[in-house]
Each structure stands twice: as structure tokens, then as C-alpha cells.
Amino acid sequence: MSTPPPPPKTGLLPAKSWQHFVAGGAGGLCGAIVTSPFDVVKTRLQSSLFKHTAVSLAGNGSVVIPQRPNNILYHFVETGHILRDIYREESPRALFKGLGPTLVGVVPARSINFWAYGNGKQIIAHQFNNGHENTWVHLSAAAVAGIITGSATNPIWVVKTRLQLEHHDQQHQTSSSSSKPKVIGGSWHTIKKIFREEGPKGFYKGLSASYLGVAEGTIQWTLYERLKKLTKDPEGKGGAMEWVGMLASAGTAKSVATLITYPHEVIRTRLRQPLVNGKVKYKGLVQTLRLVIAEEGAASLYGGLSAHMMRVIPNAAVMFFVYESILRL
Template sequence: MDKRLEVLEEDAEESYRYLVSDEKSSTLRGPEKLTDRKEVNDKQPAKWVHFIAGGIGGMTGAILTSPLDVVKTRLQSDVYNKMYNQTPKSSNPIIKSLQHFKETGSVLRGLYTNEGFRALFKGLGPNLVGVIPARSINFFTYSSTKEIISSNFNNNQEATWIHLLSGISAGFVTSTATNPIWLIKTRLQLDKSKGKNYKSSWDCLKYVVKTEGVGSLYKGLTASYLGGVESTLQWVLYEQMKTFINNRAISKENKTTKDHILEWSARSGAAGAAKFIASLITYPHEVVRTRLRQAPLESTGKPKYTGLIQTFRLVFKEEGMASMYGGLTPHLLRTVPNSIIMFGTWEIVVRLLS
């Protein structure tokens, strides 16, 4: 009896390879290996797909969270920091957090009341001009580097060290390529004269190049490289969380549409959680980068901030450690949902284009 069952199993496995789902005869096609379907599912999307999807995801997130980006930039600058932080902060971390939330709301209301609705989207033009290529470059470079390293040095297997190297590569390339755009965006957001200083992004670019030189477009680049640590840390944390979520998803059979939506939501949420942790650890570089791009002058006419280390020391000396986290609340309120929107959109577009 056992022998007959073994024969039947062998026959069934052999005949399966010739089964077809259309009207053509099975004799007109060759046998299909049982592993073929898995290989098709595991095929990686083309690199250009990540480039397009990253740009679309970045654009969507930037538009929806633009007002909070303006608030964050103002609270990071020295002029606005003094203006908005006149109320002493409590030593209690919970009360202090509530004060920061209240402060963020008051800045948003003040922007709308005093400068109009359009002020909430100041710098959005150069922001989009920067975000779209920045996210495209970042996702493209990260995915490409990860694929190259894993295929050549780790037998097509992913690992944490690969995610780390890929994140560093993506951060370096993205920062170098897009720093001039972010500098223009920062100058526009810090312009409190309703466009009297700079009429447009192009006008701001011409003014900066004419008065400060082409090299000034790369002010804050060293701080941007330091900011690459945040991006790298986010990628590493996101990959770890995503692996955990995917492993749980694989173990579940007969998944419904609701299950797929929940898995997508979990992966998007993982991106937000990764960004939250990475931002808390690396946030001071954001303040330093804004000060360097802002480029205020001393009474003597010389630049107040001249370099990364000098800016860290001067801000800490003059304003204390708390100032290194100026604008943290609106930053988190913006970047966490922005990451959720961006990574969620990225995944959807990748699936559609693949």
C-alpha cells in the first residue's frame, strides 16, 4: 500500500509540471519547475522604479507637512528662536513637551494671522525642487548599493552591515547633490518681510551667488553629511522592523485584502517609528545646519558661524543645550508622518510600476 502511494505521489508531481490554465494543449509547452513561481515573486524591481517611487513619495509627504517644516526652520534659527521662546520652559519633561506643543501651535497661528495662508507654504517651491530629486536619489542609491553589495559580497543575502553601508552611501550622494537647493529653501523660510528680500527662489539664488559667491551654496554641507547619520540610522531601523513584519506576514496563509492593508500600514508605521528614534538621537545637527545656512553677521560684518564645530560650541555657549533641540516638536510632528506617507507611497508606487 505504501509503495502504491509513493508511486501516485511521484506521478502527481511529474504531471503537475505540464498543467496549464489556458486553452492551449499541455503538449505544446515544456515542463515548469516547481521553483519557478517563487523565483518570479522574489525578482527585484528595476532600479529606475525606486527612483520614480522615491520622488513621488517625497513630494506627497512634503506637500502635506509643509507648514510644520516652516515652523521647524524658524524655531531652529537664532532670530526666531529668541522671538518664540520668551516663556521659560519647565524642568518637568512632560510639562516641557506640552509647552513645546503649545509653542508650535502658537507659531502656526501667528504665521497664518500675521503673514497669511501662503506663509504656511513658504519655501515649498525649492523644497519640492529639493525633495523630489533628493528622495529619488536617496531611494535609488540605497536600493542600488544594497543590491550591488549583497550580490557581490554576501551571496544575495541582506544583512545589517549592508543596510548600514547602503544608508551611508545614499546619505553622502544625496547631501552633495541637493545642498544648494536646501540653502535657498532655508533662506526663503527665514525671510520675514513677505517676499521683500527675495521675490522668488531664482532671485534668492542670484542674490546669494552675487553677494556670497558660488561656494556659499554649500554652506551647511558638513552638517548635512552629519545628518546622513540620521538617514542611515533610519534605514537600518526600518529594515529591521520591516523584516520582523514580513516574517510574521509570511507565516499567515490565505491572507485577505484587510491583511495586506494591515501589513502595509505596519511597514509604513515602522518607517515613522524609525524616523522618530533617529531624529531624537541626531537632532542637534539640524539646528547647526540651519544656523550655517542662515549665515547671520556679527556687528563687525563678519559671519557669526564659520564651521560645524565652531557653530556647535558657540550655540551651546550662548544659548545652552536646550537650544540644540529648538524646533524638535514641529520637526517630529512633521518628519514622523512625513516618513509614514513617503515610505507608504513609495511601496505602493513600487508595486504598481513593478
């Protein structure tokens, strides 16, 4: 009897559990560093505190709030203006505010997410679908990975958001008081402040919005798998065009998922804002949604979208490129 031919080689060999963990963390690390300035701008545009800094005093002492065009196209122009202003008024280092907590959060978050997804789809496929992967397997694995990741890393993102809003929060507080601004510290100072003023539950603000955002990761992973399959080299050689297709798949999947689910990002940022004059303005998912629409209009649910898109598309491309590269190596 002739021996059966060996199975055809594929571009991506089966990875061990820890390899997903390492590859995901490395991809998240690279993507976060490259796109950090846009993350700062996005957070400020999502926050209501940013709007307070647009207040200026007229000659007669009255308060004037400049009218800002509230359309998505203008947001791209505004992103450039904010990057310039942060560079001039706060120093180039301010463009990387919150990068420390971001890296502390991104590495475990991406490691956990890629680990949970990569292994989850294998477990689900073998347990419930005779070892075959399909769309519902990808959907289920992505949803489970999103919930695990959000629950584990939410405190880190609260600290990061507070750090990125420091400059505007300080300006808002000092505009209503004649006292000198307080010196604002780093991550450890922010952690102590949250714990002192809000208790342990303060580190889990925005968690409900994070769970709502699981839909984004689910759409992204499922669409990425489908697009990657379409661009895959049928001979399994993994040529240059397959890598180009993989990058395009990652960017496209992230774009579609972001546009569909973006409002949860704004709601999550509002929930994580620091106290203003000792008061909490945004208290829950539904209350925040209603309040933002009532005070600022539905368009405000897309505040910071331009900066976010300018960040997440290259971020996704870099992250998945590093992830797939490490798995293949």
C-alpha cells in the same frame, strides 16, 4: 523528474533601477506637500533669528526679551502658537514658504536617495555578501546613499532655508535701522543674493552638518528594514495588516533616528542662516556647536523638535507608503 515548485510569491517584486528613482521621488513629493507648514515652523525654531523677533520695546524704550520655557513639552504648545501667528500676520501662503525649493529639492533628493539605497544594497549584497541582505549591507547602502544625496542637493536646501527665514531676517534687520524694509523676492532673488554676497561656496553651507546627518538616514533605513521584516505577512499575500505594519515601521524608524541625531539639524540651519549686518556668525560645524551651547545652552540643540517630529513622522509614513505602493504596482 518532476519540475521544482516555483518560488513563493513575495509582496514586493524586485524593482528595476529606475523604479526606485520614480517611486522615491513620488513619495517625497507627497510627503513634503502634506507637512510643509511644520517644516516652516521647524526652521524658524531652529534658527537664532527667530529669537530676535521676540524682542519688544517697553514703555521707557528699553528692550525686553520675553522668557520662553526651554523644555521640549512647551515646544509642542509653541508650535501651535507659531502656526497661528504665521497664518494671522503673514497670510496662509506663508505656511508654505520654501515649498517651491523644497519640492525642487525633495523630488531629486528622495529619488537619488531611494535609487542609491535600493540599488546600493543589491550591489553590496552581491559583491560582498553572496547575494544576501543583512544589517551591515543595509547600513553601508544607507550611508552611501546619504552622502550622495547630501552632496547633490545641498544648494537647494540652502535656498529653502533662506526663504523660510525671510520674515524674521527682515524684522531683525529693520529693527536696527530706520530705513524701510526691502522687498523680498522669491527663489531666484534668493539665489542671486547668495551668489552676490557669499559666492558659490554660500550654496554649500551646512554640508558638513549634512554629512553628520547621514547617521540619521542610516539608522532610519536599517531600522525600517528590520521592522518591516517583522511585520511582513509570512504567506506573502500583502494584506491590510502588512500595510499597517509598514506605515508603523516607517514612522517608528524615523522617530528613533530623529531623536538620536536631531542636533545636527539645528547646527545645519544655523550654518545656512543669511548674513546679519554683513557678518557671518556661524562659521563651521564645531564652532557652531560650541557657540550655541555657550550662548543658549545644550537644550537649544533640540529647538524645533516638536514641529520637526510632527512633520517627519507623517512625512515618513506617506513617503514610504507611496514608495512601496509604486514598487508593488
